[in-house]
Amino acid sequence: MADASEGRPRRLPRVTHPLIGTGPALIPDPAERSALARRLAARTGELTSMIVAAMESSHPWFLRLGAEERSWVTLVARAGIDNFITWFGDNSSMSGDPGLLFNVAPRVLTRKISLHQTVDLVRTTIDVVAQQVGELVPPRNQQALEIAILHFSRDVAFAAAEVYARAAELRGGWDERMEALIVDAVVRGEADEMVLSRASALGWLDxxxxxxxxxxxxxxxxxxxxxxxxxxxxxxxxxxxxxxxxxxxxxxxxxxxxxxxxxxxxxxxxxxxxxxxxxxxxxxxxxxxxxxxxxxxxxxxxxxxxxxxxxxxxxxxxxxERAIAGDDEARRALVEEIYRPLSRATELMRTCVSYLDHGCSVETTARALFVHPNTVRYRIRRIAELSGYSPAQPRQAYVLHLAITLGRLSEDEPAHHFDRDAPGRAASPGHTDAP
The missing domain is CATH 3.30.70.120 (Alpha-Beta Plaits)
Structure with a gap:
């Protein structure tokens, strides 16, 4: 929604003579009209509560809003009633302009509530007030009040459309550029507290x-x-x-x-x-x-x-793919997160290498290692638990194979290997120190 400082909607054209549907046109007597306005004002709080209850029961999107957003919607509903009373009681007052009721909520509300949902709010407000007309005013004034409500709601609908149109224009301009700068700062590695502050100004929440x-x-x-x-x-x-x-x-x-x-x-x-x-x-x-x-x-x-x-x-x-393309972070992840844990589990590493080298055949691997095929199957499950990748799955076997290859290469680079904790060359995959 537009606030008073930016995105303020233009006031609707005003005229010097009463229009059909305005207070002076429907009830010419100023004293009687003023009395009705005071009677309506006394019920403002009650009507606002009824509108909020109707929104909760009729529109699921309203219940999904946060507490702050719901309070903004409540303020708009209350402002709508107040502005109608002013508009109905004194047509010459600019404070009764329907286009100004949206100024009570911040502009960021247009990103939380769609135009369709705003129409739901206006329609529900009209329905609630119209249902209470019989209790709000004497019978002789009920028709005049109903006509006034219809005319005021029409002006509110036009004002809402203008607010959202202006918000869209602003969004397509300044906000779009600011958002692009924030994303660019994150991509370039320049994100800092200033970026976080600018994102918050755009409605970014933690x-x-x-x-x-x-x-x-x-x-x-x-x-x-x-x-x-x-x-x-x-x-x-x-x-x-x-x-x-x-x-x-x-x-x-x-x-x-x-x-x-x-x-x-x-x-x-x-x-x-x-x-x-x-x-x-x-x-x-x-x-x-x-x-x-x-x-x-x-x-x-x-x-x-x-x-x-x-x-x-x-x-x-x-x-x-990232490692082959030269991404050092990807290479390090493959070595430290997959190769290192397997290299510390000697039998699992030997089984993984043999299984991959023998075409992922359980029986052939079992013969090569002189173990039962069920032992190979058990170790394959343990490899998946330890590394997060199963050699029995083609794509995951490819990841394991490359991780082992990179791990072996890192062991052969004493000046640049990834294991910074070891003072010298690490053990080969098939070897472990006896306790």
Whole structure:
């Protein structure tokens, strides 16, 4: 909604003679009209409570709003009643202009509540007040009040349309540029407290962990539709198109692990262009999102090397392609998180290497190791538990094979190997020191 300092809607044209539907036209006697206005004012609080109750029972979206947003809606409803009373009682007063009632709420409310939902609010307010007309005024004034309500609501509807049109213009200008600068700062590794402050000014809320997704931009990006769909899932996002890619920073309390982020982006995939959408790892907050953006961009550059990848894929799933393309972070992850644990479990490493070298055949591996096939099957399950990857799955076997290869190479580089804790060359995969 527009506030008093920016995005203020223009006042509707005023005239010097009473229009049909205004207070002076319907009830010419100023004293009688003033008495009715006072009678309506005495019931303002009660009517506001009834409107809020009707919104809760009739519109599920209202219940999904946060406490702050609901209080803003309540303020708008109360302002609508107050402005109607002023408008009805004294047509010459500019404070009764229907277009000004939206000034009580901040402009960011237009990003929380859609125009359609605002229409729901106006319609519900009209219905509640109209239902109470019989108790609000004497019978002889009921028809006049009903006509006045209809005319005032018409003006409110036009004012609401103007507020949202102006908000869209502002969003397409200053907010879009500010959002693009924030996303660019995160991508370039320059996120700091200033970036966080600017994001907060755009309505970014701390909703838990943060992830960065990168995918192809559509031919005609509609970032407002993307934001609206994200808000319906209680997700906070910042989005910008950069060099043919759509970069989306997403946060939400439900995003507690990698699969949840992939699921959330899958529901928003229609807002991207054709191709793979890569989701970076979850990080603590917006300032730390640089790491997630770096991983997502690295994976996005190499995603074409895995044609069978899902439409939305985690950057971690592309560790092999990233490592081969020269991503040191991906190489380090493969060695430290997969190779190192296996190298400390000698029998599991020997079984994994033999299984991969013998075409992933349990029987052939068992003969090569002089063990029972069930022992090989048991060790394969233990390998999956220890490393997170099963050699029995083709894609995961590829990851294991590359991790072992990189791990062996790191052992052969005394000056640059990844194991910084060891003073010298580490043991080979097939060897372990006897206790």
């Amino acid at each position: 909703r838990g962990q943060v992830s960065v997704a990168v995918g192809p931009a559509p031919a005609q990006p509609d970032l407002d539709a993307l934001r609206h769909d994200a808000e319906t899932q209680d997700l906070g996002i910042l989005a910008s198109v950069q060099g043919g890619r759509l970069v989306v920073i997403v946060s939400g309390r439900q995003l507690t692990e990698e699969n949840a982020v992939v699921g959330a982006l899958t529901s928003l995939a229609d807002h991207f262009g054709p191709g793979t959408i890569v989701v970076g790892p979850l990080v603590a907050d917006l300032i730390a999102a640089t790491g997630s953006a770096r991983a997502a961009h690295s994976a996005a550059r190499t995603a074409h090397a895995w044609p069978a990848s899902p439409r939305v894929v985690a950057s971690r799933a592309l560790l092999p």
